[in-house]
Amino acid sequence: MREILRAESLSKTFKLSTKQQRIEHTKQRVRTAVDQLSFSAYEGEIFGLLGPNGAGKTTTLRMLATLIKPDAGDALIDGYSIRSQPEVVRSRIAFLTSELKLEDFFTPDYLFDFFSNLHAVDPIVARQRKQRLFERFGIDEFAQVKVGDLSSGMKQKASLVISLVHDPAIIIFDEPTNGLDVITAKVVTDFLSELRDQGKTIILSTHIFSLVEKLCDRIGVIINGQMIVCDSLVNVAQDQSLEDRFFELYLKATKDSRSGDAA
Amino acid sequence: MMAIVRKEFRRFFTDRRMVLSVLLLPGLMIYLIYSFIGSAATDFLTTNEDYVPVIYAVNLPDSVAELSSQADVEIQPAEADQAAEIKTQIAEKSADLLAIFPEGFDKQVSLAMAGNTQDYTPPRVELYYNSTKIESNSMYALLQTELNDYRDASFTLFTVNPGEQSYDLVTEESATSFMLASLLPMLLMLFLFTGSMSVAPESIVGEKERGTIATLLVTPMRRWELALGKIVSISCIALLSGLSSFIGIMLSLPKLIGIEGPSTQLSNTAATMYAPVDYLMLLAVVFSTVLLFVGLISIISAYAKTVKEANTLVTPLMIVVMLVGVTVMFSQSATTNLMLYLIPAYNSVQVIVGILSFSYQPLFVAITVLTNVLAAGICVFILTRMFNSEKVMFSR
Numbered sequence: 001m002r003e004i005l006r007a008e009s010l011s012k013t014f015k016l017s018t019k020q021q022r023i024e025h026t027k028q029r030v031r032t033a034v035d036q037l038s039f040s041a042y043e044g045e046i047f048g049l050l051g052p053n054g055a056g057k058t059t060t061l062r063m064l065a066t067l068i069k070p071d072a073g074d075a076l077i078d079g080y081s082i083r084s085q086p087e088v089v090r091s092r093i094a095f096l097t098s099e100l101k102l103e104d105f106f107t108p109d110y111l112f113d114f115f116s117n118l119h120a121v122d123p124i125v126a127r128q129r130k131q132r133l134f135e136r137f138g139i140d141e142f143a144q145v146k147v148g149d150l151s152s153g154m155k156q157k158a159s160l161v162i163s164l165v166h167d168p169a170i171i172i173f174d175e176p177t178n179g180l181d182v183i184t185a186k187v188v189t190d191f192l193s194e195l196r197d198q199g200k201t202i203i204l205s206t207h208i209f210s211l212v213e214k215l216c217d218r219i220g221v222i223i224n225g226q227m228i229v230c231d232s233l234v235n236v237a238q239d240q241s242l243e244d245r246f247f248e249l250y251l252k253a254t255k256d257s258r259s260g261d262a263a
Numbered sequence: 264m265m266a267i268v269r270k271e272f273r274r275f276f277t278d279r280r281m282v283l284s285v286l287l288l289p290g291l292m293i294y295l296i297y298s299f300i301g302s303a304a305t306d307f308l309t310t311n312e313d314y315v316p317v318i319y320a321v322n323l324p325d326s327v328a329e330l331s332s333q334a335d336v337e338i339q340p341a342e343a344d345q346a347a348e349i350k351t352q353i354a355e356k357s358a359d360l361l362a363i364f365p366e367g368f369d370k371q372v373s374l375a376m377a378g379n380t381q382d383y384t385p386p387r388v389e390l391y392y393n394s395t396k397i398e399s400n401s402m403y404a405l406l407q408t409e410l411n412d413y414r415d416a417s418f419t420l421f422t423v424n425p426g427e428q429s430y431d432l433v434t435e436e437s438a439t440s441f442m443l444a445s446l447l448p449m450l451l452m453l454f455l456f457t458g459s460m461s462v463a464p465e466s467i468v469g470e471k472e473r474g475t476i477a478t479l480l481v482t483p484m485r486r487w488e489l490a491l492g493k494i495v496s497i498s499c500i501a502l503l504s505g506l507s508s509f510i511g512i513m514l515s516l517p518k519l520i521g522i523e524g525p526s527t528q529l530s531n532t533a534a535t536m537y538a539p540v541d542y543l544m545l546l547a548v549v550f551s552t553v554l555l556f557v558g559l560i561s562i563i564s565a566y567a568k569t570v571k572e573a574n575t576l577v578t579p580l581m582i583v584v585m586l587v588g589v590t591v592m593f594s595q596s597a598t599t600n601l602m603l604y605l606i607p608a609y610n611s612v613q614v615i616v617g618i619l620s621f622s623y624q625p626l627f628v629a630i631t632v633l634t635n636v637l638a639a640g641i642c643v644f645i646l647t648r649m650f651n652s653e654k655v656m657f658s659r
């Protein structure tokens with residue numbers, strides 16, 4: 001198995017605004033969202049980042065996708081550094097999160113062409129790819145409808161398809177089934193397995209155990225920005241259910257950090 | 264980069280509401296408003312064409328009756344005892360003018376003309392009028408002038424400008440260009456700026472606010488391509504918007520300045536008196552200025568969190584630009600100080616004055632365009648840096 005992604009002590013802190021400090025009843029000026037996170041993902045696997053709300057999953061994925069820069073540490077994607085070669089990294093990944101939106105005014109059809117163009121995809125290849133993907137996700141029916149007039153599920157499908165215009169080797173997906181009904185969610189998860197079978201690597205984040213159990217080959221559990229364990233699904237769960245194991249890890253981690261703070 | 268430009272154009276030109284509000288409306292509004300002001304002012308200063316003013320005259324001398332017969336007025340003889348009544352009518356604006364001549368006015372005058380000045384007492388003529396009624400006022404002016412002319416003709420020491428022809432030797436071209444050069448630079452700057460302002464914030468903070476710019480930022484497209492593509496496409500649209508306002512003002516100009524005289528051919532004169540080269544120079548200067556404006560507004564927009572905030576932040580800049588435009592309003596020619604042409608925006612106004620008043624130097628035009636483009640280039644650079652900064656792009 002080829003290591004296609006390696007995160008090395010990724011760290012990210014955010015300055016808290018005074019307003020934020022007041023809301024969260026904290027005197028801290030900075031919040032450490034991601035704390036020296038290291039992990040690896042291998043070609044052709046689905047890697048899941050599992051963690052509670054505010055654990056730093058989205059922040060980690062945004063760093064990997066080069067939207068934000070780590071304060072310290074680095075990550076190599078297909079051998080390219082997210083710090084020093086962000087453009088190359090961007091050409092090899094797809095990034096999907098609710099933060100990235102499509103312009104309401106345009107149709108999925110036009111946007112597919114537009115992003116193909118930005119990724120410098122050969123027009124003939126792009127046309128074939130569009131046909132295949134639109135058919136696969138039933139976008140044909142609303143390919144000419146403005147994004148603003150689509151339901152949120154339709155929008156997510158369109159976003160997913162458009163993020164794949166350049167047939168990326170690595171797909172980074174923040175909460176893949178968030179806001180989708182069971183049917184659409186299944187379409188998406190089935191598609192992710194299919195992509196893995198084609199040899200793509202998928203990094204996803206979630207706090208849904210069933211999704212992880214169904215989909216992931218390996219997982220990393222993040223709590224308070226730190227990687228608690230990172231291993232194959234069976235090795236992490238050991239002989240408990242994943243959920244029970246997670247609570248165990250969570251209690252241990254929070255107790256550790258509290259006693260660590262006290263010391 | 265061309266993909267960005269094409270997308271921006273498509274976004275704009277296929278949106279009927281945008282085209283309407285940014286391209287058609289400004290021109291139309293300006294045309295309507297200025298035409299209205301123009302014709303209202305003209306209405307105020309001209310009289311109804313069918314109206315025939317009436318002059319009541321007591322002891323009307325034949326000589327004066329003859330003089331006034333050419334003009335479009337009706338002269339009604341009146342008796343001395345009617346005077347009080349007519350004066351009330353004038354005060355109430357139902358009558359226009361009352362002229363009271365002494366008895367034997369013509370005889371007195373002819374005596375004097377014959378050199379018989381011993382028993383001569385200059386006759387007193389009284390003209391009663393109402394200065395707040397336009398017709399009354401003009402009748403007063405008419406009769407006064409005629410009487411003065413008559414007096415001058417009767418007893419000539421010398422005459423000034425007695426002929427029919429116009430003594431003002433200004434050519435129509437230079438009168439027009441003088442007027443244009445004093446007014447247009449300010450208007451041009453204002454329209455170009457408001458044109459830029461109607462497109463840039465929407466395209467930059469708007470995308471940031473809606474989260475669509477982040478989608479562009481995860482593509483391998485270079486940030487400078489995004490910055491340059493945005494600025495170039497916004498500039499083109501802003502130029503068209505400015506042009507729309509400009510056409511509006513040019514079309515309403517004849518009506519607007521119709522007040523000052525019969526210069527209704529002004530726009531024709533303006534259109535033909537400048538050579539194609541002049542227009543090309545003008546366009547180059549204008550476009551470089553738009554690039555600069557759009558660059559500045561884009562930077563402010565990228566910094567702002569919402570479109571509304573961007574508009575607020577841009578307002579002080581607009582005031583500065585207007586002031587720059589006003590600086591040349593009362594100067595009649597462009598400066599020849601080379602250093603001043605190195606100040607972006609200010610140089611534009613100067614060069615525009617130069618072009619409009621036929622006194623530009625190609626060197627200054629070139630320097631101006633270059634400085635503005637260079638300044639816009641710096642804006643692209645700064646915008647690129649801003650697109651690269653997560654603090655700017657993901658600030659909330």
Ligand SMILES: Nc1ncnc2c1ncn2[C@@H]1O[C@H](COP(=O)(O)OP(=O)(O)OP(=O)(O)O)[C@@H](O)[C@H]1O
Pocket residue numbers: 014015016031032033051052053054055056057058059060207
């Ligand atoms: N732009 C920001 N400014 C300040 N703090 C931030 C910012 N983004 C994230 N944080 C903080 O960093 C921490 C991690 O956030 P992150 O969004 O990565 O969590 P998450 O694991 O994705 O949570 P969730 O499951 O709720 O999506 C949180 O405490 C959050 O408040």
Ligand SMILES: [Mg+2]
Pocket residue numbers: 057058059174
């Ligand atoms: Mg999240």
